[in-house]
Amino acid sequence: MTWVPPPRPRPPAPAPAPAPVSPRRESRGRLGRLDAKVSPYLYIAPFFLLFLVTGLFPLFYTGWVAMHDWDQIMGKGEFVGMANFVDVLTGRGFWRALANTVSIFLLSSVPQILAALLIAALLDRNLRAKTLWRMGVLLPYVVAPVAVALIFSNLFADRFGLINALLETVGIEPVRWHSDRLASHIAIATMVNFRWTGYNALILLAAMQAVPKDLYEQASIDGASAWRQFWSVTVPMLRPTIIFVIITSTIGGLQIFDEPKMYDQFGRGGADQQWQTLTIYLYELGWTRADFGMASAVAVLLFLVIVVFGIVNFLLTRHIAHDEGKRS
Template identity: 65%
Template sequence: MAVIAPEQEQQELSPKDQRRFDRRQRLSRWDVKYSPYLYISPFFILFALVGLFPLVYTSWVSLHDWNLIGGKGDFVGFENYATVVQQPLFWRGLRNTFSIFLLSSVPQVIIALFLAAMLDANLRAKTFWRMGVLLPYVVMPVAVGMIFNKVFADQSGMANALLEKVGIGPIGWHSDVLASHIAIATMVDFRWTGYNTLILLAAMQAIPQDLYEAAVVDGAARWRQFRSITIPSLRPTLIFVIITSTIGGLQIFDEPRMFDQTGQGGSDRQWMTVTMYLYELGWGAQKSFGRASAVAWILFLIILVIGAINFWLTRRISGTESSESKKGAKR
């Protein structure tokens, strides 16, 4: 991989060499100062093209009475925002989004963490187990939707057939609010748990062994090792997993949409999420692109707030334990 040979060090400096050395020093300073911007520039250049324009466009749309097909109408200021927050459906969507998000993300991250810890052990046939965990990620969404529709069908589904055998009455997966959220959370976790497991595993593998060795000398129990060494060392990755799960979870769209044949979130909007509501406003019967954009921006702000809270929490939790482990090491 490394193809560039190390440069020859200059041993003695003639005046000419001295100038070269100065130039090198200057270049080096520039290098330190400006090359970071060079490295991050591809992202920002492309983002400006394909990300920023849609963002600005959408915010412009959200301030107008804007029909998807009819196009721009009057400038209405923040009226679209005021209208949508007065709609009961918006709040119902928000409730469902948070409920599905909590029901899916919390177990997902916890399971992923434990699975990763298991896979981190010295196993036979490591590749097999690791790849196996990631298998659901390659299943095409159309197949995932179909399979889970069959499993959670109210009258003919496998879930209710199995529950009946253990004496639990049929559950209204498509009528009860909580049941529908649990079913959707299952669908989400099926596809994404393995993915997060591997991310955490990659980070666990990078934890220096001597930290564990010190703990073994200390006679720390396995659980304690996990809690005071593994978790704190994973902090950046945990932050990553939690932030991306938060963003993905609050934008959840595909799974609840696939959950029944109409894709509208149930006859009583039992599982209609904010993004589904946004889509219905913009592309459904109303075709109100302005209001849909307003919902998108409100959701964007909500995600930022929740993301910031989660970031703070994660830092705090793993941070405290980190200092604990330092104390432990001293002892």
């Protein structure tokens, strides 16, 4: 038997040469890749440019003015560093205005959020003409703040106000709504609640309608009452929206200006500044005393106060959410 050698393996065939790419196609592909990378940033660039011009630049410019002796007539003066902040913090006017602002903020925001949550729960039920009711709670928000302030300042008038007339019919002594500090804070907080409760109620109502109905059916099968369903199902599901409402009401409450400004005919926060807020104090420094440096210092301090309150709100809500998660 003769030996036959195995056949030699053939060398692999050479790969075909790639087809030459035309310069036009190569340029088009490069432009397409560049468009995919750059176009998202171009789409969002108008927002950042607008924020830079109307938000970030005024913030830094206010801080720069706060460190100068800036007069309304003479213009920019010498650099004084932190002297304006020291003058504001060592004066009595800033702390009085801060106390008034916090008092009005607490008297308005806490009842406002609770009332908005209750109204949203009522509007979420099967009511007749529900669209009419939902539009009705938004009507106070449409009314101009100046009109609301003028109407309520007359309702809470010390002598001939309707509120005092109603109190006298039930045997209660008239309240000095413009002279007493706490009474003036309650009156101004009532204006704020009248305007903003319906607006916040619609925000909470939109979040309530996004809650899955299966959760309510499951809770009713387990024997939970309507109140138990609201407290154990609705409120936990609304936590992100409630946090949003709390933060927005905090920012708005600490910047309140229209209602206390129009509460009397002088607009200075009362004869003894008993309801003068930080924004009115800022306005008085800037336009009445023509001291832009101190007014800018108050604006910077107000910004820091809002940041502190926002951080406190965030920490409290996160702590409550963490405790509820551990219990569940």
